[in-house]
Amino acid sequence: MKRLHLLTPRRLTSLAIVAVGAMFVGAVAVTIAKDGGTTPARKKLTGAELYAINCNRCHAERYATERTAAQWKSIMLHMRVRANLPANQAKAILKYLQEDCGN
Amino acid sequence: MRIHSLIFGIVATGCAMAVVLPRSAEAITDEEFRAFQQQTQQEIQQLQDQRKQDQQEIEQLKKKVGDTEQKVDETQKSAVETQKKAEDAQKTATEAAAQVQPVHPVPSEGILATHNFSLVGDAEVQFVKSEGQHSAFLLADYAPIFLYRAGDNVLFEAGFDIGLHNNFDSSGTRQAGSSTSVDLSFATLDYLFNDYVTLVAGDMLLPLGTYSERGAGWLNKIPDDPLPRSVLPGSGIGVQLRGSKAVGDSGQMVTYAIYGANGPSSTNGTGMASALDLDGNVGDTPNWHSDPSAGGRVGWFIPWKAHYDLELGVSGQAGQWDDAGKRLWSATVFDTALHLSPYFEVKGEYIDTWVQTDDIGTFHPWGWWVQAGYKLGALDLDFPMINNVELVARYDTVRDGLGARTERETLGYVYYLTNTLQFEGDYEFLNSSDPTQKNTLILQLSYGF
Numbered sequence: 001m002k003r004l005h006l007l008t009p010r011r012l013t014s015l016a017i018v019a020v021g022a023m024f025v026g027a028v029a030v031t032i033a034k035d036g037g038t039t040p041a042r043k044k045l046t047g048a049e050l051y052a053i054n055c056n057r058c059h060a061e062r063y064a065t066e067r068t069a070a071q072w073k074s075i076m077l078h079m080r081v082r083a084n085l086p087a088n089q090a091k092a093i094l095k096y097l098q099e100d101c102g103n
Numbered sequence: 104m105r106i107h108s109l110i111f112g113i114v115a116t117g118c119a120m121a122v123v124l125p126r127s128a129e130a131i132t133d134e135e136f137r138a139f140q141q142q143t144q145q146e147i148q149q150l151q152d153q154r155k156q157d158q159q160e161i162e163q164l165k166k167k168v169g170d171t172e173q174k175v176d177e178t179q180k181s182a183v184e185t186q187k188k189a190e191d192a193q194k195t196a197t198e199a200a201a202q203v204q205p206v207h208p209v210p211s212e213g214i215l216a217t218h219n220f221s222l223v224g225d226a227e228v229q230f231v232k233s234e235g236q237h238s239a240f241l242l243a244d245y246a247p248i249f250l251y252r253a254g255d256n257v258l259f260e261a262g263f264d265i266g267l268h269n270n271f272d273s274s275g276t277r278q279a280g281s282s283t284s285v286d287l288s289f290a291t292l293d294y295l296f297n298d299y300v301t302l303v304a305g306d307m308l309l310p311l312g313t314y315s316e317r318g319a320g321w322l323n324k325i326p327d328d329p330l331p332r333s334v335l336p337g338s339g340i341g342v343q344l345r346g347s348k349a350v351g352d353s354g355q356m357v358t359y360a361i362y363g364a365n366g367p368s369s370t371n372g373t374g375m376a377s378a379l380d381l382d383g384n385v386g387d388t389p390n391w392h393s394d395p396s397a398g399g400r401v402g403w404f405i406p407w408k409a410h411y412d413l414e415l416g417v418s419g420q421a422g423q424w425d426d427a428g429k430r431l432w433s434a435t436v437f438d439t440a441l442h443l444s445p446y447f448e449v450k451g452e453y454i455d456t457w458v459q460t461d462d463i464g465t466f467h468p469w470g471w472w473v474q475a476g477y478k479l480g481a482l483d484l485d486f487p488m489i490n491n492v493e494l495v496a497r498y499d500t501v502r503d504g505l506g507a508r509t510e511r512e513t514l515g516y517v518y519y520l521t522n523t524l525q526f527e528g529d530y531e532f533l534n535s536s537d538p539t540q541k542n543t544l545i546l547q548l549s550y551g552f
Contacts, residue, residue: 044352052409053354057442058317059551060522067221074221074252077293078260080301082316084358084402086349087298 047096050089058083064100072097221250224262225320225551234541242267243547246288246320256295262288262319289338303343303362306385310345310360310400311335311418312436312452321551324476324493324517325529330501330509331454331470335434336381339364341395354412358402364420366396372426374461376505379424379432396422396432410445414438430459446481450474458504470501476517493517495529509535523551 045053055061067075072094080090224247232238248262264286270278291305308315314329315337341364347356368384369375398420406412421433433456440450451473459465474497480490497513515529527547533540 045354049409050354053406053412056410056445057412057414057440059322060519062522070219071221073255074219074250074258075223077252077256077258077295078223078248078250080295081258081260081293081303081345084345084347084360086347086356087295089349089354089356 045089045092047092047094047099051093051096054083054085054089054093055079064097065102067097067101068103069098069101072101219250219252221252222247223250223552224248225322225549227320227326227547227549229326229548230546231543233543236541243326244320258293259291260293261290264288299346299348301345303345304341306338306340307343307362307364309336309339309362309364309398309420310343311398311420311434312400312438312454313402313414313416313440314438314452321523321525321549324495324525324527325474325497325513325515326527326545326547326549327531329452329470329472329474329497330499330511331452331472333501334381334454334456334468334470334503335436336367338382339366339396340385341365354404354406356404358404358416359399360418361397361399363395363397366420366422367424367432369425374425374427374430374459376458376460376463376466379458379460393423393426393428396420396424398434400436402438410442412440412442414440424458425461430461431457432459433457444481446478448476456504463505466504468502468504470499472497472499474498488518491519493519507536509533509537509540511535525549 064072076090076094076097079085080087085093224245226245227243229241229243230238231241243266245265246262247265248260251259253259264284266284266286267281268284270280270282272278287306289306289308291303291307294302294304296302310316312335314332315335318328339362341362343360343362343364345358345360345362347358349356365384365386367379367381369378370380370383371378398418400416400418402414402416404412404414416438417436418438419433419435421431424430424432435455437453438451440448442448451471453471455467455469457465457467474495476493476495478493482489484490493516495513495515495517498511499513500508500510502508511534512532513529515527518526520526525548527545527549529545531543531545533542
């Protein structure tokens with residue numbers, strides 16, 4: 001009880017952060033255990049796979065039907081520069097978006 | 104009796120013979136028989152002749168059928184050859200057309216494939232309540248990005264930050280009304296030389312770390328910027344070469360960026376610490392800035408499968424910032440990002456800068472931040488509202504190198520109303536040498552388009 005005065009708001013906050021961090025780590029461990037974390041087979045990645053690898057790093061998935069094929073061409077040029085994507089990967093992602101955009 | 108029976112038998116026999124035995128025909132003459140025979144022979148001959156004629160007709164018909172089948176085969180072969188000739192002609196025409204340079208290209212119907220204008224960007228509306236202050240709604244940002252593509256390898260892009268602010272006079276006294284601020288956050292011409300080199304020229308988002316390029320508006324899961332980003336210039340006017348090289352076929356890549364930019368400068372030409380201007384040198388007069396700065400970033404992105412990846416980067420910039428060209432400003436940034444499944448991410452930056460001055464020697468603004476996010480969709484609960492929530496937390500700290508320090512812990516959430524419309528909320532615990540920095544609640548509606 002004597003040491004309760006050491007629990008200043010700042011330290012309580014820090015403890016809260018640590019506790020939340022521990023919950024994150026635990027949840028991650030559960031997630032990885034569920035997912036298996038298997039190593040992918042060596043094969044050329046499709047446009048959809050490259051999209052999942054690169055685009056979801058920064059933002060939620062943008063559906064192909066949100067834009068026209070011509071608009072995707074402009075946006076992918078912008079994203080290729082902004083995210084510094086390799087040319088072949090950017091082209092594969094663009095092809096995937098244009099094939100699935102429906103217009 | 105015997106005679107009567109005999110007579111009776113003879114008569115009966117005669118009757119029977121009359122019945123059984125054919126009556127003899129009336130007797131025909133030889134001439135009649137010969138005529139009949141001749142007639143029969145003639146009829147037989149006619150039948151034979153007819154049969155012979157029928158056989159000849161059958162043979163002729165068979166021959167005709169054969170000829171017709173042969174002609175059909177020849178016609179089919181001819182059709183195949185004609186189609187091949189047509190395809191060859193079309194190919195030749197296409198090759199010829201590719202070599203022709205039209206003076207005035209005729210635009211196709213609808214959106215042009217070679218020239219295209221697009222508008223993207225984001226907007227944020229906030230509700231803010233800081234301790235000791237009234238709460239308020241803010242139009243935090245409206246940030247349109249204009250993209251104009253000319254061909255396959257030329258892009259002009261520009262982004263703005265548009266906001267509303269209360270009016271103040273030059274002495275800092277509140278005035279009536281409000282004003283709209285329009286800030287050009289970046290404007291560059293991007294030209295893809297080849298698969299590995301892109302030229303970027305203009306007002307560039309500087310690749311010092313990754314936050315300025317990838318942390319805009321709706322991409323940032325916490326409504327405000329990490330504290331130590333304030334010791335770095337966010338953008339700079341200059342030129343840059345950037346690109347990347349894929350390593351294997353697993354999605355791994357190495358990225359680079361090298362640039363020259365105006366860099367930090369002095370507000371009055373001196374090298375006094377208070378005159379440092381991180382963002383202000385746009386090349387206009389007065390230009391109290393001796394030489395441009397140079398900088399760059401190298402990054403390594405390692406995915407081991409979709410949504411499982413690690414990125415490491417190191418970047419830096421250096422250049423003289425005073426008019427005399429005697430004082431160096433330099434920075435180093437280490438950045439990292441880790442994704443473990445579609446549900447968990449952690450990222451951060453360590454930022455170190457050094458500023459040489461005329462009056463206080465070299466001072467050292469620095470800081471670091473780390474941010475984590477966990478999507479509750481990983482728990483796969485039977486509650487859609489919970490599945491759309493992401494818990495976020497961040498620790499950030501900054502030292503200005505002159506004695507001021509701020510530490511902040513942020514706990515918050517993102518609720519994904521759609522893939523691009525997010526309702527965010529966080530509470531920030533501030534601990535600062537600046538007494539005006541208070542704990543703050545921020546609620547934000549953020550939309551990316």
